[in-house]
Amino acid sequence: xxxxxxxxxxxxxxxxxxxxxxxxxxxxxxxxxxxxxxxxxxxxxxxxxxxxxxxxxxxxxxxxxxxxxxxxxxxxxxxxxxxxxxxxxxxxxxxxxxxxxxxxxxxxxxxxxxxxxxxxxxxxxxxxxxxxxxxxxxxxxxxxxxxxxxxxxxxxxxxxxxxxxxxxxxxxxxxxxxxxxxxxxxxxxxxxxxxxxxxxxxxxxxxxxxxxxxxxxxxxxxxxxxxxxxxxxxxxxxxxxxxxxxxxxxxxxxxxxxxxxxxxxxxxxxxxxxxxxxxxxxxxxxxxxxxxxxxxxxxxxxxxxxxxxxx
Amino acid sequence: xxxxxxxxxxxxxxxxxxxxxxxxxxxxxxxxxxxxxxxxxxxxxxxxxxxxxxxxxxxxxxxxxxxxxxxxxxxxxxxxxxxxxxxxxxxxxxxxxxxxxxxxxxxxxxxxxxxxxxxxxxxxxxxxxxxxxxxxxxxxxxxxxxxxxxxxxxxxxxxxxxxxxxxxxxxxxxxxxxxxxxxxxxxxxxxxxxxxxxxxxxxxxxxxxxxxxxxxxxxxxxxxxxxxxxxxxxxxxxxxxxxxxxxxxxxxxxxxxxxxxxxxxxxxxxxxxxxxxxxxxxxxxxxxxxxxxxxxxxxxxxxxxxxxxxxxxxxxxxxxxxxxxxxxxxxxxxxxxxxxxxxxxxxxxxxxxxxxxxxxxxxxxxxxxxxxxxxxxxxxxxxxxxxxxxxxxxxxxxxxxxxxxxxxxxxxxxxxxxxxxxxxxxxxxxxxxxxxxxxxxxxxxxxxxxxxxxxxxxxxxxxxxxxxxxxxxxxxxxxxxxxxxxxxxxxxxxxxxxxxxxxxxxxxxxxxxxxxxxxxxxxxxx
Numbered sequence: 001x002x003x004x005x006x007x008x009x010x011x012x013x014x015x016x017x018x019x020x021x022x023x024x025x026x027x028x029x030x031x032x033x034x035x036x037x038x039x040x041x042x043x044x045x046x047x048x049x050x051x052x053x054x055x056x057x058x059x060x061x062x063x064x065x066x067x068x069x070x071x072x073x074x075x076x077x078x079x080x081x082x083x084x085x086x087x088x089x090x091x092x093x094x095x096x097x098x099x100x101x102x103x104x105x106x107x108x109x110x111x112x113x114x115x116x117x118x119x120x121x122x123x124x125x126x127x128x129x130x131x132x133x134x135x136x137x138x139x140x141x142x143x144x145x146x147x148x149x150x151x152x153x154x155x156x157x158x159x160x161x162x163x164x165x166x167x168x169x170x171x172x173x174x175x176x177x178x179x180x181x182x183x184x185x186x187x188x189x190x191x192x193x194x195x196x197x198x199x200x201x202x203x204x205x206x207x208x209x210x211x212x213x214x215x216x217x218x219x220x221x222x223x224x225x226x227x228x229x230x231x232x233x234x235x236x237x238x239x240x241x242x243x244x245x246x247x248x249x250x251x252x253x254x255x256x257x258x259x260x261x262x263x264x265x266x267x268x269x270x271x272x273x274x275x276x277x278x279x280x281x282x283x284x285x286x287x288x289x290x291x292x293x294x295x296x297x298x299x300x301x302x303x304x305x306x307x308x309x310x311x
Numbered sequence: 312x313x314x315x316x317x318x319x320x321x322x323x324x325x326x327x328x329x330x331x332x333x334x335x336x337x338x339x340x341x342x343x344x345x346x347x348x349x350x351x352x353x354x355x356x357x358x359x360x361x362x363x364x365x366x367x368x369x370x371x372x373x374x375x376x377x378x379x380x381x382x383x384x385x386x387x388x389x390x391x392x393x394x395x396x397x398x399x400x401x402x403x404x405x406x407x408x409x410x411x412x413x414x415x416x417x418x419x420x421x422x423x424x425x426x427x428x429x430x431x432x433x434x435x436x437x438x439x440x441x442x443x444x445x446x447x448x449x450x451x452x453x454x455x456x457x458x459x460x461x462x463x464x465x466x467x468x469x470x471x472x473x474x475x476x477x478x479x480x481x482x483x484x485x486x487x488x489x490x491x492x493x494x495x496x497x498x499x500x501x502x503x504x505x506x507x508x509x510x511x512x513x514x515x516x517x518x519x520x521x522x523x524x525x526x527x528x529x530x531x532x533x534x535x536x537x538x539x540x541x542x543x544x545x546x547x548x549x550x551x552x553x554x555x556x557x558x559x560x561x562x563x564x565x566x567x568x569x570x571x572x573x574x575x576x577x578x579x580x581x582x583x584x585x586x587x588x589x590x591x592x593x594x595x596x597x598x599x600x601x602x603x604x605x606x607x608x609x610x611x612x613x614x615x616x617x618x619x620x621x622x623x624x625x626x627x628x629x630x631x632x633x634x635x636x637x638x639x640x641x642x643x644x645x646x647x648x649x650x651x652x653x654x655x656x657x658x659x660x661x662x663x664x665x666x667x668x669x670x671x672x673x674x675x676x677x678x679x680x681x682x683x684x685x686x687x688x689x690x691x692x693x694x695x696x697x698x699x700x701x702x703x704x705x706x707x708x709x710x711x712x713x714x715x716x717x718x719x720x721x722x723x724x725x726x727x728x729x730x731x732x733x734x735x736x737x738x739x740x741x742x743x744x745x746x747x748x749x750x751x752x753x754x755x756x757x758x759x760x761x762x763x764x765x766x767x768x769x770x771x772x773x774x775x776x777x778x779x780x781x782x783x784x785x786x787x788x789x790x791x792x793x794x795x796x797x798x799x800x801x802x803x804x805x806x807x808x809x810x811x812x813x814x815x816x817x818x819x820x821x822x823x824x825x826x827x828x829x830x831x832x833x834x835x836x837x
Contacts, residue, residue: 039359
């Protein structure tokens with residue numbers, strides 16, 4: 001418990017640094033949201049008035065102080081384009097992103113761990129080569145290309161799944177799942193490749209350990225042996241999966257764009273393109289928080305796999 | 312047991328995923344449109360963004376509206392009168408008009424709305440400068456008095472684009488136009504569903520049960536806007552490939568703007584039809600404050616070298632959707648089309664342009680061109696402008712950046728080394744091009760604040776004379792003189808004219824009535 005508290009407290013300076021860096025990076029980059037809001041035919045005078053109305057003409061330290069002050073009261077601000085509170089924008093975008101992350105990682109775990117274990121157990125065989133060939137291909141082909149191919153095959157030629165869009169889970173669980181099949185398969189391919197290779201490498205290493213040889217010599221069956229091996233190989237796999245979840249929550253821009261899923265990744269890109277400062281700052285801060293939290297959970301999970309680890 | 316239960320649950324989930332949801336209630340008749348841009352601002356009088364203008368036409372109505380022949384027609388107005396000298400006007404609203412909050416539309420609402428519009432719009436500002444005074448006579452009748460005659464009162468009140476004079480409730484219209492409106496309450500054919508709005512993804516409208524249509528059939532933006540759809544969804548699909556795939560599969564009914572390279576393949580698809588999405592003109596905007604473009608002879612030299620045909624071809628539009636050459640500063644084929652002053656520049660002539668540039672005294676000064684990286688057609692336009700300038704020996708410094716950065720930078724009057732610029736490119740739709748007053752880049756009033764800052768007294772005087780002239784034949788003479796002067800002063804360079812394209816499901820009815828790229832979805836049915 002003390003360790004968790006210490007780790008939690010140690011995240012605060014990290015988040016503070018992230019907040020300052022994010023704010024400075026965004027505000028020092030060229031571009032003027034007021035000019036974009038006012039439109040192509042707006043006069044310089046109109047744009048200046050708008051800058052003043054939005055508080056963009058204030059000194060940078062003053063803008064930072066205002067933002068930080070609001071942050072401490074839990075106010076993430078309001079999008080300067082849509083005038084929608086950032087909390088509301090995030091709430092709209094989190095469900096699709098979390099749905100994609102959970103389903104993608106579930107699909108990854110269900111397929112990648114058995115495939116990697118099988119490849120390790122039959123190392124050097126045609127099965128191993130086939131699995132590795134799949135991993136290399138899945139890792140190498142660009143995500144957008146796989147997305148287009150999936151749409152062509154399973155949405156246009158075989159109209160099983162929709163091309164685009166997201167249906168909320170509460171509206172229709174069936175449509176929700178149906179709409180997520182192609183984006184999740186699209187994304188999972190990369191993670192399956194990654195986790196398969198990781199699993200194969202670590203299980204293969206463990207399979208050469210003395211205690212495994214001893215277990216086999218004692219006549220233990222294949223599945224119990226692999227069970228022991230997997231538990232000992234679990235730490236790197238858990239780390240990879242954890243980082244994968246953090247990356248997915250941070251937003252998967254290409255897949256969200258190809259399948260028109262209104263997730264966090266698209267929100268970030270749209271906001272960056274139009275310099276919507278409050279949204280970018282909040283989303284990047286949230287992403288940093290998710291990374292820190294997931295790293296903490298990964299650390300804690302190590303004890304589950306290896307009770308010898310203490311904090 | 313546990314395994315069997317799990318297997319059953321998995322099978323159930325899979326079958327649910329693979330089968331369409333069973334409808335419990337009749338689905339509302341819905342039109343799904345892939346919008347040309349993401350809707351961000353809900354106030355059509357606050358920004359010149361076309362998507363906000365289109366939003367305005369969905370939820371608001373206007374006093375007058377242009378029909379498909381470009382003529383102003385009464386829309387919310389039942390009748391109107393004007394004095395012989397064009398200074399006294401009277402308007403009466405149609406009976407029974409209601410806002411979506413249930414309140415009746417009154418003269419006070421119309422006056423406040425038009426005053427808010429006049430604070431932003433070029434014609435509105437001209438009316439204010441002409442001493443416009445609005446007065447309510449009763450709940451449905453109000454008057455306009457002008458100190459000077461104006462030939463543009465009805466054209467202004469029926470102005471289709473940036474900014475359309477939409478009618479709002481008085482309490483909202485009294486809010487300054489320097490900030491977007493906090494509420495959306497109109498008397499148009501649809502009601503905005505704010506609770507279903509997902510910025511960056513989806514905008515939803517439902518039919519306005521209180522909308523009172525005109526009895527005339529729809530034409531352009533005029534006539535009845537009675538719709539057969541219960542619901543209209545604007546989807547924002549940033550990936551063109553996915554948008555086209557969704558159209559082919561029938562997930563959407565209409566793609567508002569098709570990228571040029573998709574037009575030819577879609578024409579061979581029997582399930583899809585292509586139509587005109589409005590006419591556009593490309594602009595090469597020069598900074599008149601700094602060398603070398605502060606010299607009109609340099610601007611003329613560049614104009615001599617520009618091949619409109621090559622620029623619009625580089626944007627990727629098929630042959631039948633682009634013009635080889637358009638001689639007017641306005642829209643070719645529109646009522647203001649004129650060839651006055653254009654003859655010397657009809658054919659791009661690089662050799663002649665080189666000589667003109669040398670005669671102008673150009674000595675290799677650096678020309679900083681702002682090249683947008685994130686808008687494909689503007690990128691092509693900018694690269695062609697760079698090539699043209701280099702072909703006549705100009706020293707071009709092409710700086711690539713995103714459109715947001717160009718938006719910020721073009722406002723700066725400093726020298727390029729201090730963050731300023733010499734040239735950027737853009738495009739505008741026909742309604743923002745087709746007259747001396749709506750085409751903002753033709754405004755050469757010295758001291759004006761539009762980036763480029765052209766200053767030419769004769770051109771400005773002709774513009775004001777055109778604005779005040781009420782006799783059509785005389786207005787035409789002034790228009791010709793205005794364009795002839797524009798070819799001498801070169802406030803900007805016309806980079807060519809093209810027609811954008813929409814794509815619709817072949818089964819969607821009424822697409823032939825869609826007009827000038829405007830979102831007149833009430834004309835559609837399926």
